[in-house]
Amino acid sequence: MPHVHGTEPPLTACHECDLLQTLPVLRARESARCVRCDAVLLRNPTDSLERTSALVAAAAVLFLLANLNPLVGIEMQGMRVEVTLSGAVQALWNDGMQAVAGLVFATVILFPVLELAMLGVLLILVRLHRRARGFGMLFRLVRSLRPWGMVEVLLLGMLVSLVKLAHLASVILGVAFWATAALIVVLAASARTFNPALLWQDVGEVGPA
Amino acid sequence: MRAGVTALSVGLLCCRVCGQLSRQPDGGGHVRCPRCNAPLHARRPASMSTTWALTLAAMLLYLPANLLPIMVTSSFLGSQQDTILSGVVFLWRSGSWPLALVVFFASVMVPLLKILALLHLLLSVQRRSTHRLVQRARLYRLIEFVGRWSMLDIYVIVILVALVRFQGLATVEAGPAALSFAGVVILTMLAALSFDPRLMWDPVSPPPASARENTRD
Numbered sequence: 001m002p003h004v005h006g007t008e009p010p011l012t013a014c015h016e017c018d019l020l021q022t023l024p025v026l027r028a029r030e031s032a033r034c035v036r037c038d039a040v041l042l043r044n045p046t047d048s049l050e051r052t053s054a055l056v057a058a059a060a061v062l063f064l065l066a067n068l069n070p071l072v073g074i075e076m077q078g079m080r081v082e083v084t085l086s087g088a089v090q091a092l093w094n095d096g097m098q099a100v101a102g103l104v105f106a107t108v109i110l111f112p113v114l115e116l117a118m119l120g121v122l123l124i125l126v127r128l129h130r131r132a133r134g135f136g137m138l139f140r141l142v143r144s145l146r147p148w149g150m151v152e153v154l155l156l157g158m159l160v161s162l163v164k165l166a167h168l169a170s171v172i173l174g175v176a177f178w179a180t181a182a183l184i185v186v187l188a189a190s191a192r193t194f195n196p197a198l199l200w201q202d203v204g205e206v207g208p209a
Numbered sequence: 210m211r212a213g214v215t216a217l218s219v220g221l222l223c224c225r226v227c228g229q230l231s232r233q234p235d236g237g238g239h240v241r242c243p244r245c246n247a248p249l250h251a252r253r254p255a256s257m258s259t260t261w262a263l264t265l266a267a268m269l270l271y272l273p274a275n276l277l278p279i280m281v282t283s284s285f286l287g288s289q290q291d292t293i294l295s296g297v298v299f300l301w302r303s304g305s306w307p308l309a310l311v312v313f314f315a316s317v318m319v320p321l322l323k324i325l326a327l328l329h330l331l332l333s334v335q336r337r338s339t340h341r342l343v344q345r346a347r348l349y350r351l352i353e354f355v356g357r358w359s360m361l362d363i364y365v366i367v368i369l370v371a372l373v374r375f376q377g378l379a380t381v382e383a384g385p386a387a388l389s390f391a392g393v394v395i396l397t398m399l400a401a402l403s404f405d406p407r408l409m410w411d412p413v414s415p416p417p418a419s420a421r422e423n424t425r426d
């Protein structure tokens with residue numbers, strides 16, 4: 001029987017292949033991989049809490065910019081047309097494609113907003129060393145929302161649509177386009193600096209129930 | 210392939226959310242993680258049947274998604290219906306072949322390869338295959354990562370519908386394939402999420418007979 005709740009080295013099971021193994025003590029910026037299937041088990045980004053908080057705050061600002069300003073536009077015979085993200089979703093909705101419009105709204109507006117907001121709350125709770133009821137559930141929600149936010153795919157979609165229109169009109173990249181591009185970089189960085197192990201470190205290891 | 214001791218084979222449950230190990234209770238039943246309160250399962254319940262159902266549904270939708278028009282453009286010159294493939298051909302002919310390749314890859318190849326990969330993972334788990342496990346683990350991580358990029362065409366339509374509408378000369382509408390296409394993307398993403406990769410490794414470290422009761426679909 002392996003020793004479960006000793007102080008060191010901590011025992012874990014790989015989330016992808018269930019192999020029991022001990023976790024090494026990581027130095028800054030090191031990560032531990034499963035010895036059998038190579039899945040990443042643990043990372044140790046430097047200053048995780050500070051950097052992730054700063055990045056989440058930056059992402060919130062960029063997100064506002066991306067949603068309040070025109071994304072892209074076209075100019076044709078002196079006439080200029082620009083669309084915002086919510087305007088585009090609305091146009092699709094009015095066309096009778098409510099299901100697709102709803103999906104787009106969810107994947108590029110609703111889910112990213114919820115993920116950012118909940119991640120912000122989690123970080124604040126960790127900073128205050130407070131563990132409100134529902135802390136675990138909040139983290140589970142953040143994790144399950146992550147695959148469904150698709151801002152980076154939207155950016156590529158904008159590029160493709162502009163290329164399709166480029167022979168008809170001159171295209172304009174709006175403020176929201178650049179904000180979205182920056183948002184993608186910031187979101188990717190925050191996913192790298194965020195260390196979920198921080199959330200549980202005050203609680204420590206619990207003996208097996 | 211190294212066998213090794215898995216959590217399940219010694220009666221431990223590992224929390225998928227916080228990584229905490231707990232002992233499996235004797236009576237079975239519902240268990241929650243003592244640290245983060247997430248529900249604990251030795252293996253994801255009904256993982257195989259759910260993944261099969263979602264994958265088959267995605268296969269069915271893949272046909273209309275590719276055969277029906279995804280975009281209808283109408284102007285005073287007449288109306289034109291585009292499928293995903295004809296959109297790729299258009300991009301290719303207009304000289305932007307790098308984007309044509311990106312769209313072809315994201316919209317046609319990724320969903321197809323993802324469905325084939327899911328079928329491969331499902332069948333090899335059912336055959337209790339112990340062959341090329343590390344490669345399959347990599348394949349599983351890959352399909353989790355690339356699936357989202359297939360949403361590309363949906364966003365292209367959203368922008369085109371809005372821009373062309375306000376410009377007033379023509380209208381662009383989403384065709385019937387848009388919904389089936391979005392369906393394929395979502396179903397394959399859900400299938401990848403419901404697949405429990407630990408099932409692939411169980412043939413090398415078989416759980417004890419008593420524990421196996423809890424993992425069956």
Ligand SMILES: [Zn+2]
Binds near residue numbers: 034
């Ligand atoms: Zn592993």
